Amino acid sequence: MKAGSNLLNAVSAVALSAGIVVSGAGIATLSAVAVAEAAVINRIEVRGNERVDASTVRNNVTIQPGTSFDNNDIDESVKRLFSTGLFSDVRISVSGGALIVSVSENQIVNQVVFNGNKKLKDEQLKRVVQMQPLGAYNEEILQADVESIKEAYNAIGRSDATVSTRLVPVNGGRVNIAFEINEGDRTKISAINFVGNQAFGDGRLADVIATKRSGLLSFLTRKDVYDEDKLRADEELLRRFYYNHGYADFRVLSSFAELDEARNEYVVTITVEEGERYTFGDINIESTVSGLNTEELRGLLETRSGNVYSAEDVEDSILAISDRVAGMGYPFAQVTPRGDRDFANRTISVTYLVDEGTRAYVERIEIIGNTRTRDYVIRREFDLAEGDAFNQVLVRRAKKRLESLGFFETVDISTRPGTEPDRVILVVNVKDQPTGEFGIGGGYSNTDGFSATLDITEKNFLGRGQFIRGSIGKGEDTQTYSVSFTEPYFLGYRLAAGFDVYKNEDSSFDGFNRIDQGVNLRIAAPITEDLSASLAYKLNQTDYDGESPDPDDFNSNPFFNTVDAGDRITSSLTAGLSFNTLDDNQLPREGIAARFALEYAGLGGDAEYIKATAKATYFQMLSESQDIIGSVSVGAGHVVSTGDDLNVFDHFFLGQDVIRGFDSRGFGPRLQEGGKFLESAGGTTYFNGSLEVSAPLPLISRDLGLRMNVFTDAGTLFGNDIAAADLSCGGCTPQTVVGADLEFRASVGVGLTWASPFGPLRIYYAEPVVKEKFDETKKIGFGASTRF
Structure with a gap:
């Protein structure tokens, strides 16, 4: 605003007595008529307006005919007229009984264009400038827009971008504004x-x-x-x-x-x-809350005497204690850690102090910065809402949850005072990031040749926090299709519910095709921050004669007896437990990921069995300075029939998923006819283990994200429950199952992982070093995924 309001106030006394006219430009000029201390006018005259109606001017003047006014009223009128953005200058004077309001109108913006921009599109730049068509032209706002455009280019790494403006007057007091942009090079x-x-x-x-x-x-x-x-x-x-x-x-x-x-x-x-490295010393809990037994809380602590000091362990302990104390009826309890350093022994003893805390309530939760993710998706990660007792520990937990979603580039939670002394306003500031992935994967087998998969994943579908994935795969003898959907907060509760629909075709068998199609319904719920439980129902239909092979094949090949040619229904329920303490799911350096599942088939359908599986992987840094990561993985599984003998495909079929270097269904018991090895017969029990070490690729800049992996895998798949009667037929050579004993396989290999801009890409070469003569190998595997 050009009006100098401070100057007006400073000279008000002189103006009233000497007849000085106050102008919007902050200029004092002599008037022919003095303004009295309590002047009264009988009319208001508006001069200089062309497009703006005179009534608009009069409505923004605080002085009214017949009512006394002073210099403060003139000052307020000038400010109100300038605040409309319609005028570049305003002058108010008194002549006779009239108040003369002289205005100079701002030009109207006719069009805003951007020239020279390629890296930022017009729509992106329109969102950062204030000048808009049909708005009033203002030189100060125009210069602010120039700086805003420069900041937008600075945000994409072009800090040397230059911006100038060009004004082109058009008829009717309008003006076209052109921003001339030189984007420069990337900084x-x-x-x-x-x-x-x-x-x-x-x-x-x-x-x-x-x-x-x-x-x-x-x-x-x-x-x-x-x-x-x-x-x-x-x-x-x-x-x-x-x-x-x-x-x-x-x-x-x-x-x-x-x-x-x-x-x-x-x-x-x-x-x-850096300072010195500390370990935990004595760990204690003290409380000023009456009736609280601190010994009951010790089992909640993540901090252990003798372990390397970790602020995250302290924070997790505070969260656990706060949750338990709040559940015991103390919602305002505050847990404060007190550290006591022993510099000589380089230890830190920690005492957790439990106090009643200050009574404060959450007045409002404000969410800003989210351009895609919906507000309720963010709000539901908080364990407190408007009106609840304020708890800083629960706020930190919500921040951790929001960060782990993978939806946001940054998450910042701050507080400010509410309308009352015991009220707090939470301000959640987030910045959305891409959450879609486009993935490809594949491999090569000496028996099946090349195979490839393609999938599209969106982890924050429509900003609702929902997960959706579509996938297709193609090999020389296989085709796969699947669609998955997960709602992470089913019915408003922290229950992840979803479904999978799939169809798999496999023509690699001798004499027939196998087609699986079905649906999985699943639900999962957290027990603790690291432990979750799940329940899933599967309804699967298997067709073993997908392309109607010659019926004579069924009569002459005993293998078809084992699969019961025709449709077969499996109806099963699976309960699972998952435990995850990984520090990073993309490139874990520390922590454990484990899962146990128990499947029962027999809820109708043709299959009757109980199948148990377990897998656990432990990651540990071997060298902090060189970023060398070691991992150990173990797994096991067992299936037992609850009715007649197992169908052949109710067995486990294992390959490169547990021992790299072997094909899908590449090792374990196999059917044999005379001296010829046929299909994999599957096994009832397996054990497997892996050791792997990864490190940045030497002599290559670590900024490229390339890591080398050295690994060894070992395992066994044994046992078979195919009925002997199914392996014989009249007039043909009977089949037998070989390799059903406990026989281990092993492989060694090297791999390369690239944290590329498109997502993680992996390729490996594995050489089986312990195998049976009837095993099938697949020495090369690769895969990739990318965000969009």
Whole structure:
């Protein structure tokens, strides 16, 4: 606004006595008529208006005919007229009994265009500027729009972009505005340097932070865009990382970026002070809450004396105690950790103090920043709502849950005072990120040749937090189709309910096809933050004569007796338990992932069995400085009939899914006719284990995300419950089952994993070192997925 309101107030006394006219431009000029202390006018005259109706001007003037006014009323009228955005200048004076309001109208914006932009589309730029068609032209707003466009280009790594404006007057007091844009080159990050780090190498710390060095494919990831706020967030990521690895005294001394204008590149330097590494000392719980037995709470603690200090373990312990205490009827209880450092022994003793806490309530939860994810998807991750007792621990838990969804690039939760002293407003600020994936996978078998799969996944369907996936696969003898859907909050509860519809065709069998089609209905519920339970119902129809082979084949090949040519229905219920403490599901470095499932078939249909399976994988850092990760995986399964002998396909069929280097259904018991080995007969029991070590690929920049894997797999599949009568027939050679004894197979191999901009890509080569002569091998496997 051009009106100098402060100047008007400063000279008000002089104006009233000397007859000075106040103008919107903040200029004082002599008037022919003095304004009295309590002047009265009988009319208001509007001058200079062309498009704006005079009544609009009069309605924004606080002075009314017949009513006394003073200089404060003039000041307020000028401000109100300028606030309409319709005028570039306003002058108010008194002549005789008339109040003269002289205005200069702003031009009207006729059209806004952008020239020279390619990296940012017109629609994107329209969202960042204030100037809009049919709005009033304002020079200050125009310059603010220029800066907003520059900031938009800076956000995509083009900090040297320049923006100028061109005005083209048109008839009727209108003007066209053209933003002339020179996008310039991408401003890259040529290096990220760490100073002061000893325990962890530069490459390991570079993996921790979100800012990345520019590489060949950085134009796809956009992670090499320098942003000061992003660098501050990286400082917090480093603190969290060090605090969780025992370095409680860690500090970021400085972080800054220097721009080489000649090369248009940033060099980021982060200086840290690691301090000593601590372990946990004594762990205690104290309480001022009457009647609270602290010994009952000790079993909830994640912190253990002698373990490496971890701030995350402390936080998890606080969450567990707070939940239990709140459940005991103390909603305002506050758990505060008190640390006691022993510098000589490098230990930190922790005492958890349980107090009543301050009574405060959540007045409102405000959600901002989400452009795609719906508000209710965010709200449901909170264990508290408007009107509930405020609990900082539950807020931290909600933040952790929101981050683990994978929907958001950043999550920030802050508080501000409410309308009452005991009211708190929660402000949840999030930034959406892509949640779709386009995946391809495949492999090569010495028996089946090449195979490929294609799937499309969306983890946040329509911003509702729903999961949907479609997949197709094609091999020389196989075709697969499937659609899956999951609603993570079924009926408003924290129940993940969903279904899978599928159809699989397999013509690799000798003399017939197998077609499976059916539906799975499933539901899962969390028991704790790490443990969940699930229940699933499967209805599957198997057709063993998919393309109507010659009926004589069924009579001459005893194998068809084992599969009971025709349709077969399996109706089963599966209960499962899953445990997951992985630090990162994409590239886990620490933690355990385990699952146990028990399936009962016999709820109608033709199949009658009980099948139990279990698998667990443990990840551990072998070298923090070199980022070498080790993992151990074990698995087992057993199936037993609850009626007659098992159908052949009720058995386990294993291959590269448990021992790389073997084909699908590649090892285990097999049918034999004379000296010829036929189809896999399946087994009733299996055990398997794997050892794997992965490390960044040497001599290659770690910013490329390439990792080398060395592994060995071993396992056995044995036992068979096919009835002997099914293996014989009149007038043909009887079949037998070989390999049903406990015989181990093993393989060794190497692999390459690439955390590409398109998603993780994996390829491996495995060589079976222990196998049977009737096994089928598949030495090469690969797969990839990408986000969109």
